[in-house]
Amino acid sequence: MIRGTALMFVNELRLLVKDRQALALLFVMPLALIIFLTLALRDVYLDKLGRNIPIRLVGPSDTGECGEPAKVCGRLVTELKRLGHDVKIVASTGSNGGSPRGGIAVVLPADPEELVNVLRRSAEVSLPSTARIRLVYDPALDHSVRAMVQGHVLLAMQTILIELARGEVKELVDRGDIPRLSRSVIPQLTRFEDLVTEEAAGGFILPNPVQQGVPAWALFGMFFIVIPIAASQIRDRETGIFRRLLSFPVPRSSLLAGKLLAYLLINIVQFLLMFEAGTRLLPLITGSPMPIQFRATSLAAVTLASAAAATSYGLMVSSLARTAEQSSAFGSLSVVILAVLGGVMVPMFVMPPFMQAIAQVSPIYWGIEAYQDVILRQAAFPVIAGKIAILLAFAAIFSLISILRFRWSEA
Amino acid sequence: MRYRGASRNALEGLSLEIRSGSFFGLLGPNGAGKTTLISFLCGQIEGSCDEARILGCSRHDGYYRNRLGYAPQEIALYPSLSVLENLNFFSRLLRTPCSETERVLEWTGLSARAGDRVATLSGGMKRRLNLGVALLNRPALLVLDEPTVGIDPESRQFILDKIKSLRTDGLTLIYSTHYFEEVRALCDEVGILHEGRLLDCGPRETVLGKNEERYFELTKGMPS
Numbered sequence: 001m002i003r004g005t006a007l008m009f010v011n012e013l014r015l016l017v018k019d020r021q022a023l024a025l026l027f028v029m030p031l032a033l034i035i036f037l038t039l040a041l042r043d044v045y046l047d048k049l050g051r052n053i054p055i056r057l058v059g060p061s062d063t064g065e066c067g068e069p070a071k072v073c074g075r076l077v078t079e080l081k082r083l084g085h086d087v088k089i090v091a092s093t094g095s096n097g098g099s100p101r102g103g104i105a106v107v108l109p110a111d112p113e114e115l116v117n118v119l120r121r122s123a124e125v126s127l128p129s130t131a132r133i134r135l136v137y138d139p140a141l142d143h144s145v146r147a148m149v150q151g152h153v154l155l156a157m158q159t160i161l162i163e164l165a166r167g168e169v170k171e172l173v174d175r176g177d178i179p180r181l182s183r184s185v186i187p188q189l190t191r192f193e194d195l196v197t198e199e200a201a202g203g204f205i206l207p208n209p210v211q212q213g214v215p216a217w218a219l220f221g222m223f224f225i226v227i228p229i230a231a232s233q234i235r236d237r238e239t240g241i242f243r244r245l246l247s248f249p250v251p252r253s254s255l256l257a258g259k260l261l262a263y264l265l266i267n268i269v270q271f272l273l274m275f276e277a278g279t280r281l282l283p284l285i286t287g288s289p290m291p292i293q294f295r296a297t298s299l300a301a302v303t304l305a306s307a308a309a310a311t312s313y314g315l316m317v318s319s320l321a322r323t324a325e326q327s328s329a330f331g332s333l334s335v336v337i338l339a340v341l342g343g344v345m346v347p348m349f350v351m352p353p354f355m356q357a358i359a360q361v362s363p364i365y366w367g368i369e370a371y372q373d374v375i376l377r378q379a380a381f382p383v384i385a386g387k388i389a390i391l392l393a394f395a396a397i398f399s400l401i402s403i404l405r406f407r408w409s410e411a
Numbered sequence: 412m413r414y415r416g417a418s419r420n421a422l423e424g425l426s427l428e429i430r431s432g433s434f435f436g437l438l439g440p441n442g443a444g445k446t447t448l449i450s451f452l453c454g455q456i457e458g459s460c461d462e463a464r465i466l467g468c469s470r471h472d473g474y475y476r477n478r479l480g481y482a483p484q485e486i487a488l489y490p491s492l493s494v495l496e497n498l499n500f501f502s503r504l505l506r507t508p509c510s511e512t513e514r515v516l517e518w519t520g521l522s523a524r525a526g527d528r529v530a531t532l533s534g535g536m537k538r539r540l541n542l543g544v545a546l547l548n549r550p551a552l553l554v555l556d557e558p559t560v561g562i563d564p565e566s567r568q569f570i571l572d573k574i575k576s577l578r579t580d581g582l583t584l585i586y587s588t589h590y591f592e593e594v595r596a597l598c599d600e601v602g603i604l605h606e607g608r609l610l611d612c613g614p615r616e617t618v619l620g621k622n623e624e625r626y627f628e629l630t631k632g633m634p635s
Contacts, residue, residue, distance in 0.1 A: 239487050240485035
């Protein structure tokens with residue numbers, strides 16, 4: 001039996017290797033999708049993460065200089081950069097920062113030093129409009145991003161005020177000026193804008209492009225195994241190869257197992273290739289590292305379960321379809337629908353709640369969730385095991401339907 | 412024997428005995444049940460009655476399967492693989508020595524095309540190879556299902572001559588066809604099948620002489 005299975009396995013691989021269209025479908029398509037869509041959506045994800053938001057800081061001088069690092073403007077730049085923003089300083093003359101497309105401008109008052117002094121003098125001060133920091137943003141910019149930048153500016157200002165107050169306290173302590181020390185206060189800027197809750201509102205961790213894109217598009221490609229599986233099954237059925245093989249002294253289970261194991265292996269190779277491309281090739285292309293941490297055993301378990309679900313889905317489609325045309329049309333369409341529902345094209349965190357509920361009918365959803373548990377949330381194995389079990393349940397249902405409807409010949 | 416979803420039986424009340432070493436012609440118009448009977452004999456489908464004894468064995472016996480050669484009506488080959496790759500694959504599944512592959516290549520006259528993909532062969536060559544695969548294990552029983560369908564007269568004659576040459580090997584042949592003249596040229600026993608029932612069975616001259624007019628009446632208007 002093992003010999004028969006092994007021979008069928010090797011033969012199926014040989015046939016697949018010679019099928020350029022199938023190879024392109026299984027490897028080139030998902031690879032291209034990973035590379036191009038990750039590049040295309042890179043900024044969307046990074047904006048959602050709150051990293052690398054380009055800020056145009058409109059400085060106090062006419063030349064675009066921000067003054068010494070010790071000055072307020074210089075300190076603000078340092079703090080915003082520390083918070084992960086890409087800060088570009090522009091001249092104030094004739095400019096309110098413009099309306100940066102997809103970005104945001106922080107317009108400082110004419111005299112930032114005076115603004116700080118006013119803030120330090122009293123916590124109850126009502127700032128004149130000329131002394132305010134203004135945010136000028138692209139109207140299309142996500143509200144959460146605007147709020148986050150506003151919060152970061154306030155946080156930066158608060159840090160500056162705390163540092164100044166600490167210096168003042170030290171000086172008063174050194175001088176022994178206790179009466180003035182007792183009156184020293186640090187203005188609470190957070191009372192102007194309550195952004196702490198907004199920052200925490202995300203709560204969950206948003207994936208970076210590789211974490212979202214690689215498993216999603218790899219799963220998309222893996223489920224496209226339906227096309228070569230169905231083509232192979234229907235070819236063997238239509239050309240009488242199955243009938244010929246059934247007359248051989250080889251068990252039926254060996255014949256089928258050998259073929260399916262070949263596709264299972266192809267699925268695993270697909271994922272490994274996509275994963276390598278995502279973790280090694282994409283950072284080289286984009287120039288920005290997208291680190292991924294994972295447990296290899298968990299990743300292997302999820303990949304095997306996903307491959308089992310994809311392969312059995314392919315077998316089910318080939319069992320239900322009567323012709324190669326039917327299997328090709330239904331196979332492609334159903335995989336695209338499962339992918340859309342599962343969060344391949346539109347990330348799950350962007351979907352409304354009812355769509356997130358519907359998504360659970362798609363095995364691709366559970367595959368993405370399981371992969372994100374492994375490479376994003378670093379979840380414990382029992383958490384991942386639940387999703388693996390669901391993937392295997394999908395595989396069992398697909399296999400059962402296949403067994404009930406499988407045909408060795410057209411008759 | 413009835414297929415799933417079919418309204419009538421594909422085979423019914425069929426009782427047949429084929430003498431060992433004979434060339435038996437299974438003659439019948441399209442849809443008569445020839446392929447169904449062959450599929451049953453080769454263990455590909457199950458019937459309500461499973462009393463077939465072939466070479467002294469049940470249809471599912473490993474000994475029988477090892478001594479059975481079967482060429483389906485379709486070109487049951489992998490078109491993207493070469494002639495040799497096809498033969499090697501089937502030969503390994505049958506556990507036959509490599510020398511059998513060489514023998515079959517020579518027998519089919521395809522030695523010079525061994526490295527060519529099957530898709531590039533002519534229809535007649537594909538038929539020869541389809542037949543050759545059935546001979547890889549030197550079968551005691553060779554079952555051929557319409558082996559000359561869809562090929563030119565020259566290729567058909569070549570294949571018929573090749574099949575005739577197998578008579579010296581002492582094998583039993585079950586030859587399914589709807590061509591009256593092929594049965595006359597090749598077989599020594601004949602059974603005529605129509606709508607799943609055996610109309611007549613016996614020595615060639617007796618059966619063909621008795622049923623010639625009737626058979627042509629049955630096949631009138633059917634595509635050849």
